[in-house]
Amino acid sequence: xAKMNMLQAINNALDLAMAKDNTVVxxxxxxxxxxxxxRATSKLQxxxxxxxxxxxxLTEQGIAGFANGMAAQGMKPVAEIQFADYIFPAFDQIVxxxxxxxxxxxxxxxxxxxxxxxxxxGGIAGGHYHSQSPEAYFAHTPGLKVIVPRDxxxxxxxxxxxIASEDPVIFFEPKxxxxxxxxxxxxxxxEIPLGVAEVMQEGKDVTVLAWGAQIEICQKAIEMAQAxxxxxxxxxxxxxxxWDVETVVKSVMKTGRLVIxxxxxxxxxxxxxxxxxxxxxxxxxxxxPIARVCGLDTxxxxxxxxxxxxxxxxxxxxxxxxxxx
Numbered sequence: 109x110a111k112m113n114m115l116q117a118i119n120n121a122l123d124l125a126m127a128k129d130n131t132v133v134x135x136x137x138x139x140x141x142x143x144x145x146x147r148a149t150s151k152l153q154x155x156x157x158x159x160x161x162x163x164x165x166l167t168e169q170g171i172a173g174f175a176n177g178m179a180a181q182g183m184k185p186v187a188e189i190q191f192a193d194y195i196f197p198a199f200d201q202i203v204x205x206x207x208x209x210x211x212x213x214x215x216x217x218x219x220x221x222x223x224x225x226x227x228x229x230g231g232i233a234g235g236h237y238h239s240q241s242p243e244a245y246f247a248h249t250p251g252l253k254v255i256v257p258r259d260x261x262x263x264x265x266x267x268x269x270x271i272a273s274e275d276p277v278i279f280f281e282p283k284x285x286x287x288x289x290x291x292x293x294x295x296x297x298x299e300i301p302l303g304v305a306e307v308m309q310e311g312k313d314v315t316v317l318a319w320g321a322q323i324e325i326c327q328k329a330i331e332m333a334q335a336x337x338x339x340x341x342x343x344x345x346x347x348x349x350x351w352d353v354e355t356v357v358k359s360v361m362k363t364g365r366l367v368i369x370x371x372x373x374x375x376x377x378x379x380x381x382x383x384x385x386x387x388x389x390x391x392x393x394x395x396x397p398i399a400r401v402c403g404l405d406t407x408x409x410x411x412x413x414x415x416x417x418x419x420x421x422x423x424x425x426x427x428x429x430x431x432x433x
Contacts, residue, residue: 112293115286117260118148118225121267122186124297126156129184131221132271134161136171136188145190146227146286168194172201172224179219180209184271192228192280193240206276207251220274223267228256229321229371230417231284235410241372241403246278247349247381253277253302254348256320260291265300266346273302282321289324305352307359311341314365314430317356317382319345322369322418329423338431348378356382357389364395365430369418374402396433399426 112120125132134149140163143150153161164171168189175187189195195202202224210218230239246254253275257263263281270277282289308323309330318326323344330340341359345351360366366386368379379400386398401418409416 109292110295111290112260112264113287113290114257114260114263114281115146115148117264117293118267118281119150119152120293120295121264121271122149122152123155125186125268125271126152126160128297130160131182132160132184132186133178134186134188135164135174137166137190138163139188144188146283148225149188168196168198169201172198172206175222175224176201176205176209176219179222179276180217184221184223186223186225186271189224189226191238192226192242193237195224195226195242199245202246202252202278203249207249209251211251218274219276221271222276223270224276224278225267226278226280227283227286228280229282229284230408230413231321233410233413236407239408239413241280241370243280243348244372244376244378247378249349251275252349254280255302256280256282256346256348258282258320258323258344258346259285259289260293262300262344262346264293265298266302268297269299269302272299277302280320285321285324300346303347303350303352305346305355306344307341307355308344309340309342311339311363313339313363314367314427315341315343315356315359315363316367316369316423316427317343317345318369319348320371322371325418325420326369326423328420329427332420332424333427336428338427340427351382353385353389356386360386360390361393364393366394367399367401367423367426367430369401369423371403371418373405374400375405377402396430399430401426
């Protein structure tokens with residue numbers, strides 16, 4: 109075991125994957141000698157050479173298209189999109205090519221092993237072009253897997269599992285936790301199964317569901333709720349697509365209540381999909397309406413970031429309202 113922050117855990121995962129399999133390559137804007145804007149790929153070019161860790165032109169559509177081509181020829185590209193906000197020029201390649209390769213060929217060829225890494229979310233005073241959470245856009249696309257880790261241990265295990273996956277993966281990394289989140293991480297290779305949620309804390313009164321950086325926020329809200337005698341069950345979804353319906357259903361069947369928290373705006377956010385599914389599966393067990401604590405339906409504001417975010421106070425209020433309904 110070693111103490112790592114999230115960036116170190118991601119770098120360690122990439123190092124192990126590249127050492128294990130010489131078809132794994134890393135590329136993106138400034139990821140070579142510079143190590144990327146956050147240094148996630150630091151020293152990988154020195155260790156594995158410019159053929160396996162290299163810079164690309166500043167073109168996200170080109171990065172995605174190049175990744176598709178390499179993956180279709182048997183490579184395992186790990187392509188970095190510098191910020192999740194910049195993934196939209198690559199949207200056509202990812203949604204219409206990456207996600208449909210296997211389907212359109214009748215499984216004769218695919219781009220399994222392709223991973224798009226990208227930092228997402230707020231908390232760094234990045235304003236409207238460096239703070240977005242676009243996971244819901246991709247959750248609408250069959251053929252992709254969408255993964256979001258919450259801490260260094262999860263980041264390493266989920267990233268290694270993503271690189272080993274037979275399906276293309278979009279790996280959203282909560283940038284505000286890159287250096288803020290530290291923990292004990294095994295130095296050896298390990299994988300955490302994709303598509304499986306984790307019940308982090310058991311409770312009986314209300315289920316609280318989140319992913320990524322919002323887990324820490326929910327933990328603060330739960331501490332406040334516990335001081336008032338409210339027992340909360342906390343679930344880290346971890347995988348947006350596919351998402352672990354059965355784990356959430358089992359929890360809500362027990363508690364009768366559900367509070368969902370995510371950074372992205374309310375309208376069209378993935379919480380709506382979860383709420384619809386749980387309402388259908390758990391309707392007769394619900395004791396109160398399913399609550400969503402989300403970002404606002406505005407561009408991510410620089411000056412009013414604190415007012416915008418789905419913080420622990422908003423989450424605590426939703427928990428109390430759900431229990432007292």
